[in-house]
Amino acid sequence: MKKTITPTTTIERLPIYYRCLQRLNKMNVDIISSQELGDKIGIPSTQVRKDLSYYGEFGRRGVGYEVPVLLKHLRKILGLDQVWEVALVGAGNLGHALVNYGGFRKLGLKIDYVFDADPNKIGKKFAGLKIHDVSKLQEVVKENGIKVGIIVVPAEHAQSIADDLIDAGVEALWNFAPTHLKVPxxxxxxxxxxxxGLISLAYHLSQD
Amino acid sequence: MKKTITPTTTIERLPIYYRCLQRLNKMNVDIISSQELGDKIGIPSTQVRKDLSYYGEFGRRGVGYEVPVLLKHLRKILGLDQVWEVALVGAGNLGHALVNYGGFRKLGLKIDYVFDADPNKIGKKFAGLKIHDVSKLQEVVKENGIKVGIIVVPAEHAQSIADDLIDAGVEALWNFAPTHLKVPxxxxxxxxxxxxGLISLAYHLSQD
DNA sequence: TAGATTGTTAATCGATTAACAATC
DNA sequence: TAGATTGTTAATCGATTAACAATC
Structure with a gap:
């Protein structure tokens, strides 16, 4: 393994490789070449090989990559062999969609805690989870060693929620509020x- | 205006400038420098100027940018001065969140038609819109000149929905299904x- | 051995940033 | 004029891709 800095673009492609390999594995595909894998996700084979090379040598020359082996390596690299406690703040439509999102479960990720400020929502069930009072946010985060926070609140509250989460020990934030958060x-x-996403489509359409 | 190709990264920042300027305009800020604008969204002033320069000269040297003027230019550039008919396929949680998403309304964008295959859902109301039978998808798209399609169906159906939409005349697709779509x-x-997003957070946490 | 495919180097391409002349 | 800030060129940085030796 080399001690080069991995490009951020490579990191963003890892989950895509991972999911594709999961599907191949389920279909009992045993060996795949960088060419075939690249075709499936729409990138050149050379990029597949380069991306993987930042983490080790997982293939066999003249043969390809063993799907289960590569999958195992990627699971480790992505940190999916660990359990991450995840808290979501904002029990609205989008929060609901995220808690229910099938994509996470398949990856072994799930949201564990939901918070909201609305007294009418607190205590109610939300996609199977109890909605906690946001005033208890820091307490619960500390007690449970929550490391990941998802912010799905209106833009004007996002910064203060982020501050609270960080204060209580969260190390990673996923922000859906359309605002720029200042974090350490x-x-x-x-x-x-x-x-x-939608605006950039409008842009491209209006260019023609 | 120069005839250079605009970097895709620039295009992705335009909506961010736009939203920031909207907020400034509402706060009656009249003039803003590239430095201040950059600070607000977390990028260097030089990038703000460079990005805008692909489209014209909108500022005044020694002064800055007039917020309403720049806003007007960006609205035009982004195609937000036009009305785009938008269809969403897949009346699930995420679809619901998207139809209700406040961010779109502020930008003058909205979803006009919702489709689903579930007989229990067809005809029902969905965030104020009637759910149409997906078998009528092509017909409705053609009749109403719908140009933008949003795909929020399970991965296994995404490609065939995409094909249908394109076939009926849609020119832009926003795909939430975790699969690689083949399109012209x-x-x-x-x-x-x-x-x-969530996986890449897990990745970064597990790197430490 | 012959054919295939990896892992990696070097070349290319594209985006960001520093610097500064133009000008308000 | 002096101070400020734009618009743009050129330098730098980072990511992609082509090419190929290594090797199964």
Missing amino acids: QEIELKDEDLSI | QEIELKDEDLSI
Whole structure:
């Protein structure tokens, strides 16, 4: 394994490889070449090999990659062999969709705690989880060693929720609020701004 | 205006500028410098200027950018001065969240038609919209000149829905199904794979 | 051995950033 | 004029891709 910095673009492709391999594994495909794998996800074979090379040598020359072996390596690399406690703040439509999202379960990820500020929601069930009072957020995060927070609250509350989560020990944030959050450098922040996708389609259509 | 190709990264930042300027405009901020704008969204001033320069000269040297003027230009550039008919296929949780998503309304975008295959859902109301039978998809798309399709169906159905939409005249697809869609080159495709965000957080946490 | 495919180096391509002349 | 900030060029940085030796 080399001590080079892995490009962020490579990291973003790892989950895509992982899911594709999961499907192949379920179909009892045993060996796959970088060419075939690349074709399935729409990237060149050379990029597949380069990406994997940042983490080790997982294939056999002249043969290809053993699906179960590569899968196991990727699971480890992605941290999916560990259990991450995840808290979601904001029991709205989008929060509901996320808690129920089938994609997570398949990956061994799940959301464990849901919080909201609305007294009418607190205590109610939400996709099988009890909605906690957001005033208890820090307490619950600390007690349960929650490391990942998902922010699905209105933009104007996002920063203060982020501050609270970080204060209580969360190390990674997934932010759906359409606003720029200020967080310390050591906190992992992933912005997921849903309106950008639709706007960029409108942009491309209006260019023609 | 130069005849250079605009980087895709620039295009993805345009909606962020737009939303930030909308907020500034509402706060009656009249003039903003590239430095201030960049600070607000977490990018260097030089990138703001460079990005905007692909489309024209919107600022005044020594002064900055007039918020309403820049906003107007961006609205035009992003195609938000036009009305786009949008159809969503898949009346599940995530579809519901998208139809209700406040971020779109603020931008003058909205979802107009919802489709599903479930007989129990067809005809029912869904966030204020009637759920149409997916078997009528092509018909409705053609009749109403729908140009944008949002795919929120299970992965195994995504490709055939995409084919149907394209066949009926849709030119841009926003795909939430965790699968690689094959579409003709002239079709604008934006993938929005929600599990990637969460996995990449797990990855970063497990690196430490 | 002959054919196939990996892992890696080097070349290319594209995006960001520093620097500064233009100009308000 | 002096101070500020744009628009743009050129330098830098980072990611992709082509090419090929290594090797199964």
